[in-house]
Amino acid sequence: MFALVPKPLFNNEELPNYLKFNAKIMANDLIAYDEIPNQEIMNVYIPYTNVNNYIFELFGEFEFKHSGTVLINTLLNQNRTLSEAVCYVQVSEREMEMMVMSDKKLLFYNQFEYKNKEDFLYYLLFSLEQLQMDLEKIQLKLFGAIEEGDPIYDLCYQYIKNVSVFVPSASSFPLEQLENESIDFSILSSL
Numbered sequence: 001m002f003a004l005v006p007k008p009l010f011n012n013e014e015l016p017n018y019l020k021f022n023a024k025i026m027a028n029d030l031i032a033y034d035e036i037p038n039q040e041i042m043n044v045y046i047p048y049t050n051v052n053n054y055i056f057e058l059f060g061e062f063e064f065k066h067s068g069t070v071l072i073n074t075l076l077n078q079n080r081t082l083s084e085a086v087c088y089v090q091v092s093e094r095e096m097e098m099m100v101m102s103d104k105k106l107l108f109y110n111q112f113e114y115k116n117k118e119d120f121l122y123y124l125l126f127s128l129e130q131l132q133m134d135l136e137k138i139q140l141k142l143f144g145a146i147e148e149g150d151p152i153y154d155l156c157y158q159y160i161k162n163v164s165v166f167v168p169s170a171s172s173f174p175l176e177q178l179e180n181e182s183i184d185f186s187i188l189s190s191l
Helices: 015-019 049-059 067-078 117-130 151-159 185-190
Strands: 002-006 032-036 041-045 086-091 095-102 105-113 139-144 162-165
Touching (some): 015 041, 032 067, 041 067, 067 095, 067 105, 086 117, 139 151
Parallel strands (some): 086 139, 139 162
Antiparallel strands (some): 002 041, 095 105
């Protein structure tokens, strides 16, 4: 329930129009947006108002952002020096969050629900094909609920030459203590 909108085309009075083809919008839905710094992109989305209200009741006023905004900002900051194409995929049990960047610019971001490893591969390869990415050159960095030897990892490796498990380079996170845990990068990055 989000849409990335180029900043030059963005008008905060048109928020429902950006989402109406991606999500069913109710008349009482709150629509919010975040700016993705240095990318000239706005992320328009429907926040989980009930969750936000609960947090507000517990802790008072706070700033919220879409998880995609946090993920995009963090991964772009992790790769300020890279110019080659990189595809990041945050893997969870039935959902994948995919981001492709090249020359420090966001080329693609989307979330997909998948049922099996073949669905996962389909979304990955189809998206990369639409972006005209060379599977011999692009780096695929998987993170979250995945490790080398997992069925999804092995299937990706059959089609993409440069596959690795991504571990964030942030010294403030005690990642060495998380050996058997998956990393939710969006949560870590928002701390």
